[in-house]
Amino acid sequence: MALRFYNTLSQQVEEFLPAHDNTVRMYTCGPTVYDFAHIGNFRSFTFIDILRRVLRSHGFRLDHVMNITDVDDKIIRNAVAQHKSLEDYTDAYTRAFLDDCKTLRLERPERLTPATSHIQDMVEAIEKLTAGHHTYTSDGSVYFRIATFPGYGKLSHNDFSGNLAGARVDVDEYEKADARDFALWKAPKEGEPAWQTAIGPGRPGWHIECSVMAIKYLGETLDIHAGGIDLVFPHHENEIAQSESLTGKPFSRFWMHAEFLMVEGQKMSKSLGNYYTLRDLLDRGYQPEAIRYLLSSVPYRKQLNFTFDGLQSAATAIGRLRNFKLRLETDKYADGSGAGMSARTEKAAHDFVEAMDNDLNTAEALAAAFEYVRDANSAMDSGEFRAGDAAAALDFLGRFDAVFDVIEPTTATNAISDSEIESLIEERQAAKKAKNFARADQIRQQLLDQGIILEDTKSGVRWKRK
Numbered sequence: 247m248a249l250r251f252y253n254t255l256s257q258q259v260e261e262f263l264p265a266h267d268n269t270v271r272m273y274t275c276g277p278t279v280y281d282f283a284h285i286g287n288f289r290s291f292t293f294i295d296i297l298r299r300v301l302r303s304h305g306f307r308l309d310h311v312m313n314i315t316d317v318d319d320k321i322i323r324n325a326v327a328q329h330k331s332l333e334d335y336t337d338a339y340t341r342a343f344l345d346d347c348k349t350l351r352l353e354r355p356e357r358l359t360p361a362t363s364h365i366q367d368m369v370e371a372i373e374k375l376t377a378g379h380h381t382y383t384s385d386g387s388v389y390f391r392i393a394t395f396p397g398y399g400k401l402s403h404n405d406f407s408g409n410l411a412g413a414r415v416d417v418d419e420y421e422k423a424d425a426r427d428f429a430l431w432k433a434p435k436e437g438e439p440a441w442q443t444a445i446g447p448g449r450p451g452w453h454i455e456c457s458v459m460a461i462k463y464l465g466e467t468l469d470i471h472a473g474g475i476d477l478v479f480p481h482h483e484n485e486i487a488q489s490e491s492l493t494g495k496p497f498s499r500f501w502m503h504a505e506f507l508m509v510e511g512q513k514m515s516k517s518l519g520n521y522y523t524l525r526d527l528l529d530r531g532y533q534p535e536a537i538r539y540l541l542s543s544v545p546y547r548k549q550l551n552f553t554f555d556g557l558q559s560a561a562t563a564i565g566r567l568r569n570f571k572l573r574l575e576t577d578k579y580a581d582g583s584g585a586g587m588s589a590r591t592e593k594a595a596h597d598f599v600e601a602m603d604n605d606l607n608t609a610e611a612l613a614a615a616f617e618y619v620r621d622a623n624s625a626m627d628s629g630e631f632r633a634g635d636a637a638a639a640l641d642f643l644g645r646f647d648a649v650f651d652v653i654e655p656t657t658a659t660n661a662i663s664d665s666e667i668e669s670l671i672e673e674r675q676a677a678k679k680a681k682n683f684a685r686a687d688q689i690r691q692q693l694l695d696q697g698i699i700l701e702d703t704k705s706g707v708r709w710k711r712k
């Protein structure tokens with residue numbers, strides 16, 4: 247079966263092939279670099295990484311552009327408050343984002359494009375939209391007039407024909423003719439940094455940067471545009487309105503969106519105390535591979551419930567794969583091939599590819615891999631697995647890991663995990679009860695050596711990281 251994806255635009259699963267030659271022209275919305283990215287963001291970026299790897303496994307070449315939003319209201323507010331230039335402020339978070347991507351083994355897109363390097367391109371696009379009567383100006387800001395684009399709503403499948411006045415869908419503090427209209431260019435407020443341009447002083451709105459950079463580097467019609475589901479409306483809807491008003495062509499053939507991430511069954515939010523950056527999880531001692539595994543294990547169109555139990559299970563699953571690989575590489579097997587073993591390996595490889603080709607069904611792909619690992623392990627135990635079967639098994643594992651990329655351990659981090667700490671504390675409590683104070687002290691010291699401080703309180707033992 248062919249590679250097929252669910253297309254948000256058509257609401258159908260469609261067969262995917264690039265429009266021209268063998269190259270997939272893909273645009274994905276990157277981070278706004280005003281803070282560290284959180285694990286919800288990384289769910290989307292991990293989905294995009296898996297998508298890239300599957301496309302490449304089909305022999306397609308990739309031309310993938312991702313923007314870095316390095317100017318927006320929050321960035322300006324924070325930079326001004328910290329007396330930093332926009333550049334100094336965003337550079338640090340851009341670097342942090344790229345480091346985080348590396349930690350999670352997310353492939354670098356072929357091109358990363360900072361919005362602020364494309365101000366002139368955006369100004370020219372806005373001038374062109376103005377020439378086509380798609381804009382109006384109010385208080386020095388330029389707005390896109392949605393009424394000039396009849397296709398508005400086709401991606402989010404919202405019906406905007408009714409009167410929406412008063413329903414503020416693109417919240418900002420400027421005067422607009424229609425609540426749906428959005429800013430292409432924002433005039434500076436007092437004290438704010440601004441670019442001096444042919445359309446006046448100011449800065450670009452968020453939506454225009456993606457349209458402009460996508461068309462500049464990838465052409466008028468993309469093969470795939472992807473991002474998180476929260477971007478469908480208004481961001482991607484607005485990108486379509488701008489781009490198609492500029493070019494008169496469909497902006498993207500496929501639109502793909504990753505669902506939300508929940509934490510322990512709840513929406514992630516700072517106020518609920520369940521908000522995690524990648525760094526928070528690494529500080530708690532979790533391995534990047536386990537985080538990557540958990541983020542990719544649920545098919546991207548399903549909500550992912552991120553739990554700490556789930557992270558433990560991910561680590562266990564990865565351990566099983568590593569043990570299997572070690573066995574393949576080091577155990578001694580009798581010569582020849584086991585009965586039916588090569589057919590079983592072939593079936594696993596086939597089921598794996600079929601699951602990924604079916605709109606990136608990672609859950610089924612993982613099931614196929616683990617069923618095979620179980621089967622092959624018992625064939626090894628019973629002597630059915632022979633020396634001649636190892637190469638194909640390793641080859642399958644290689645194909646698996648070309649997509650999931652979790653088998654090789656990350657060596658740099660060796661921090662102790664929460665659950666390891668808890669179990670050492672339990673052991674120490676038991677030692678104290680048994681009056682084995684030497685052992686109890688030894689455990690305290692062992693934890694201290696790893697940066698864990700214990701406090702004995704009336705209500706039990708508390709611990710924290712140094």
Ligand SMILES: [Zn+2]
Nearest residue numbers: 275276456481
């Ligand atoms: Zn975008």
